[in-house]
Amino acid sequence: MLGGGNPVSSSNPAGTGQSLNYIGNHAYAYSGIVSDGGSGSAATTVLKFTTGNAYITAKLTITNDQTGNSAIYILGNANGETILRSNFDSQASGGPPTDNPIHLLLEPHSTFELKCGSSGTADFTAIIVGRVYQ
Numbered sequence: 001m002l003g004g005g006n007p008v009s010s011s012n013p014a015g016t017g018q019s020l021n022y023i024g025n026h027a028y029a030y031s032g033i034v035s036d037g038g039s040g041s042a043a044t045t046v047l048k049f050t051t052g053n054a055y056i057t058a059k060l061t062i063t064n065d066q067t068g069n070s071a072i073y074i075l076g077n078a079n080g081e082t083i084l085r086s087n088f089d090s091q092a093s094g095g096p097p098t099d100n101p102i103h104l105l106l107e108p109h110s111t112f113e114l115k116c117g118s119s120g121t122a123d124f125t126a127i128i129v130g131r132v133y134q
Helices: none
Strands: 021-022 026-029 034-036 046-052 055-066 071-078 083-090 103-107 111-118 122-133
Touching: 034 046, 034 111, 046 122, 055 071, 055 111, 071 103, 083 103, 103 122, 111 122
Parallel strands: none
Antiparallel strands: 021 026, 026 122, 034 122, 046 111, 055 103, 055 122, 071 083, 071 111
16 A cells, blocks of 8 residues: 555654654653663763653653663653752662652653663663654
8 A cells, every 4th residue: 555654664654763753642662772872971872852732641661681780771752851860770770760650741842852872882762652732
């Protein structure tokens, strides 16, 4: 069927990337796997987008595959202001922060950026699922 959507051979068939997607009154973002080579800080951008003309209530879930005794760093900014910061020892906690998912309210026309990092090497994924209110 021609014109029916992205072809399977396109570079983004699953909808992963840094952007926010809208379907009706829902919004979502799937980062896909984003690797950090041991930056030692939250230096690798996992998601970065600007919201539209409505506000969004959303849940953010972050995962990583870090094992061993490395530290994990998470930093979320809205319009350049820090709204989320979490550092934890993956050996002690065994995964992302215990408050996963993280509840967010994203205002209209705001820029959101999520950065992650590790003192060792790690792959991160982030998922945002939310409702759009006009």
